[in-house]
Amino acid sequence: MIDVMSRDTETTRPAVPSRPAATCAPPSAGVLLPAPTPSFTHRVDERDVLVTRWWRRSETEFSFDLDWSGDHCFFDAAPGAAHSEMLVAQTIRQTGLLVAHAGLGITRSHEFLMDSMRYETHPHRPTAGRAPGPMTATAVCVRSGRRTLDIGITVRHAGGVFLTSSSRFGWVSKDVYRRLRGAYAAARPVPAPAPEPPALVGRRTESEVALAPAGRPGRWLLRGDTGNPALFDHAVDHVPGLVLAEAAHQAAYAFVGDPAFCPVSTAVTARQYVEFDAPCWIEAREVPTRRRGARAVEVVGVQRGRTTFSCVIEGVRSPAFGSGPVSGA
Template identity: 35%
Template sequence: MNVHAFRKQDGDSIRSDRDTRLSPGDTSWLTPLTTTVPREYVHRASLAEVFLTRCTRIHETRFLLTGQWPRAHTFFLSPDGRRHDPMQIAETMRQVGLHLAHAVFDVPLGHHFIMWDMSFVSRVEHLGVGRTPTDLDVEATCVDVVRRRGKLVEFRLVITIERDGHLVANGGGRFTCITEAMYRRLRRSAPATTAHQAASHQPAPLPPSDFGRTAPRDVVLAPGGAPNRWRLNADTSHPILFDHEGDHVPGMVLLESARQAACALLPPGSTLIPATVSTEFRRYVEFTSPCWIEASGLAVTGSGTFHALITGRQDDDEVFTARISGPVVQD
């Protein structure tokens, strides 16, 4: 383990002059202070978007982490502001996987990660926004770990998230770690276009509420010329969806497009809570050609749960699929 990565947050700070006034035997100054993990370890540019606060290794591949979700996140929040967005679970899982790779398994900064799949099942009743930020307890286990010449190459993350002793979600995902040189070889035939170089964003002339959003800027879909078909139309200057530079559309943007497409299948005034999500990523989505998002409603169970299948295609190739289900609420 890279102990230096945790030293500051584990309480190894320099005692100030006021510490000399502590009574003999008073060790309260040793109480660790809460801070976020390094933003670089979760591939985030903004500290406000880092949701993890601590990591403790309890076994070779088993870890306990803590995290916190803000009460009023600008993106991961239900339209009425009363519930955390389940998609924040996916972002938290992504951060856990990256943090463990860098801070525990010593994958160097600058390496790239391929996320092959991700899924979670959430308990919507435990996603309410309270009077204080939501503190999380996370148990993570790395399985199917592959190493080559002592270096981490691939692993599957199995994760459980709790809040005040109540289960919030469980799920997992598979990650592959590759060097910068390997990534460049993998991407040598891809267009050298970054998010900031992509075509300027034109907001879709559609009500955000049709897609389960409240702000036009948050809508990532535009009309696709056919029923239940849209063109991926994400704003590449969006401060959350495109928090840092990259040469392909982030997986979290594809997940958001799937959620919005599922919501668009519903009658006006209805919103799907994505309580259960399962997705597979098959290839990178480029900025240089249209990506088409197609959705179909599979069924509505007796409990009112709506199920949808979403597929993304670019240049005649299937790039990702997602299955989303959850309760439907009225705005």
């Protein structure tokens, strides 16, 4: 399971005035819903809320205005990427949580567990390295079980679609969650080992690096809490799912070894929690792809000899680096 929960604590980032909301033309039909809050998006800081307005268009469909240009803490794109993978994942997460909480009435007293997240991005509609301007999204949700929800999301900017996703998550009561977690419910992060050089994994600072050297190619040690609020902005009892997704992207970037590597699809599947009390090894290997000139990398997490999650990332050569295949394709 990938957690999408939050136990809000104070943030160390200094307070600043709220940014004005980016707005688009409202949907042709729909009921404007209350303004998104950090609580409903499971963030601590208001600046990290990426949804500015949203509407209910039917029992199963919602529309959103998004703003990626604010003073949020999320990471920039890697050198060859057309989009920030962290902003993509946070957009999927936040819109899904809003639909669950405010749209479907699932209270904040529940804990959310994401089973899978898959998305594709368009390399020729880049948002990285520029102010992308207003964005809109639509979400269609289907209850696939009594406590599970499937959500499909489409995001547009500059007149076209650049992101599509599908994800599945469930929820349990806090009492059930405490029983499920047992002694781990009180677990907290341990100090992170020394990181890989940021440039090796496509990052800028050491606090952004989710991987530590493991002494052999294609293998790393997962760094738990690096102190960066983009990765951990609240107390948790296991490594958050979006930290695992970030670690997978960093591993794929390092494994390919080409700064022109531009991710175009990501598929994350969770199998069990990644705990703080034992090393979690991140391992990458090449897998087949049908996309011409592309490379695909499967990244898995292994803890106590068991696979905790898997992530397949497919990438092409960034249009910003010219035509041709990714190195090694």
